Amino acid sequence: GAVVSQHPSWVICKSGTSVKIECRSLDFQATTMFWYRQFPKQSLMLMATSNEGSKATYEQGVEKDKFLINHASLTLSTLTVTSAHPEDSSFYICSASEGQGFNEKLFFGSGTQLSVL
Amino acid sequence: QKEVEQNSGPLSVPEGAIASLNCTYSDRGSQSFFWYRQYSGKSPELIMFIYSNGDKEDGRFTAQLNKASQYVSLLIRDSQPSDSATYLCAVKEFDNFNKFYFGSGTKLNVKP
Numbered sequence: 001g002a003v004v005s006q007h008p009s010w011v012i013c014k015s016g017t018s019v020k021i022e023c024r025s026l027d028f029q030a031t032t033m034f035w036y037r038q039f040p041k042q043s044l045m046l047m048a049t050s051n052e053g054s055k056a057t058y059e060q061g062v063e064k065d066k067f068l069i070n071h072a073s074l075t076l077s078t079l080t081v082t083s084a085h086p087e088d089s090s091f092y093i094c095s096a097s098e099g100q101g102f103n104e105k106l107f108f109g110s111g112t113q114l115s116v117l
Numbered sequence: 118q119k120e121v122e123q124n125s126g127p128l129s130v131p132e133g134a135i136a137s138l139n140c141t142y143s144d145r146g147s148q149s150f151f152w153y154r155q156y157s158g159k160s161p162e163l164i165m166f167i168y169s170n171g172d173k174e175d176g177r178f179t180a181q182l183n184k185a186s187q188y189v190s191l192l193i194r195d196s197q198p199s200d201s202a203t204y205l206c207a208v209k210e211f212d213n214f215n216k217f218y219f220g221s222g223t224k225l226n227v228k229p
Binding site for chain 2: 001006032034042043044046049091093095097102104105106107108109110111113
């Protein structure tokens, strides 16, 4: 399957700082990337849909000014958690869609565990 | 609200048995259906996808889709302890951005 790389794998930061997470599709071009967060023992929660060259579409309840998404190229999307607080601590996972129509599939990065002190 | 429902489990099966995981979805406009495996602390890994009614087999895994009943299942034959994980059902919607919606997952325990 397609490979999606996500960095960093984990990050610890102080409250009030900003954290940037990178997501790259290594062997395919991803017009659309998705950002999820996951709390322990809970399912994936879609935060936003990122399309190359356009503004991200955020799900209801997700603060777009807090979670900045940039999809500058067909292989790179970034999520910046601005002014992070302890309640932002979570497992953040990016994904990229590969293929089209009925053959479109979602591949995930390895995830980023964010801990805000 | 588009919903994907799964029994949270845990589902316990002995090694070598068949594990059956089930998923229902609410939106009849759903296009494609996926099963992902997620180990604790890791990101989901695609196992199977299906978009036509009936069965699709890949090794020890069989996905079954019944669009009339809005039901998709995953069978794991000859279950191994390494199959112990949470299995996520996902549904792709045919809207502007082709979003994927996930169920809450079923935890599978395969006992040696």
